[in-house]
Amino acid sequence: MPTGVDRREVLQGVAAAGVAGVMGPGPSPGPAGTRQVAPALFVSHGSPMTALDADDYPQALKRFGDGVSAVKALVVVSAHWETDARVHVTAMAAPPLVYDFYGFPEEMYRLRYAPPGAPSLAEDVVARLSAAGVPAVADGERGLDHGVWVPLRHAFPEARVPVLQVALPADATPAQVARMGEALRPLRSEGVLLMGSGGVVHNLRRVNFRNKLASAEPWAAEFDAWVAGKLAARDFLGLQSWMDAPNARVAHPSAEHWLPIYFVLGAALPEDRITPVFEGFHHGTLSMRSFALRA
Known part of the structure; x- marks a missing residue:
């Protein structure tokens, strides 16, 4: 890069050209000229500290990213952004990072991840959501929270693919997020x-912070197994009745980390295969179950 040129100025110029200009005309044709369909991905992002990890979970995310080709952009719903009235969509050419966590080592606040944004795609997303009965608006100020950038630093470490984030509606229902x-x-x-980023089991009051490798608590394992069974059976409608699941109120005292799963399931195609990305627990109660939908 030429001396004196700020990287974010470069990214702003790149992103302003639009997603098509950044990544080319579209995904490469597959066999017999068919277009490759990008996956949908749900990640349980766990603790922000996973940004510094190099164990089996980040390695699994890296394998997923390495196995994905011809992706033009990433659209992510994270548990850590909810907006009232209208769903906000990041529309900055060079979105900053939001360090929305407190009391962590100083190293965490020095981490960087600088993908370009996708303003033209943001306009398209706003239009599509609004047409579907989900009022939406472009947001030119908000950046990417750790539910987005922590897993993406592992899956797409080169930060070349444009990223935008879509907020959850406040007090959303599973059906609304699936829509x-x-x-x-x-x-x-x-x-x-x-991509949806949240957690299959997320109860910070029950987390064993002293032992990342602690065995899964029985109540957490039971809820996680219920989710796995519903996914294996493709019972997506049954997953919307999650409050009837065993230990649901303990697994999720509040719903924000659970709801992003419905964004991914709502994007499912009939021909999709559900493929595991990672299975396991951190700190005894954080299910890190992550999976992809691949056509």
């Missing part, structure tokens, strides 16, 4: 990877 995924599902055929 968001359904509205954006056609983007997968244009090479846009749709």
Whole structure:
């Protein structure tokens, strides 16, 4: 890069050209000229400290990223951003990072991840969501929270693929979040990877912070197994009745880390295969179960 040129100025120029200009005309044709469909991905992002890890979980995310080709952009719904009235969509050419965690080692606040944004795609996402009955608006100020950048630093470490984040509606229902995924599902055929970032089990009051490798608590393992069974059976509608699951209120005292799974399931295609990305627990109660939908 020429001396004196700020990287974010470069990214702003790149992103302003639009996603098509950044990544080319679209995903490469597959066999017999068919277009490759981008996956949809759900990640349980766990503690922000996973950003510094190099164990089996980040390695699994890296393997997933290495196995994905011809992705034009990433559209992510994270547990850590909820907006009232209208769903906000990041629309900055060079979105900053949001360090939305407190009391962590200073090294965490020095971590960088600088993908370009996708303002033109943000406009498209806003239009598609609004047309589906989910009022949405472009947001030119908000950056990417750790539910986005922590897993993406492992999956796509080179930060070349444009990223935008979509907020959860405040007090959303599973059906509302699934509708968001359904509205954006056609983007997968244009090479846009749709991602939900949350947690299959997330109760910070029950976390064993002293032991990352602690065995899963029985109540957490039971809820996680219920989710795994529903996914294996493709019972996506049954997953919407999650409050009827064993230990649901303990697994999720609040719903924000659970809801992003419906964004991914709403984006499912009939021909999708559900493929595991990672299975296991951190700190005894954080299920790190992550999976992809691949056509």
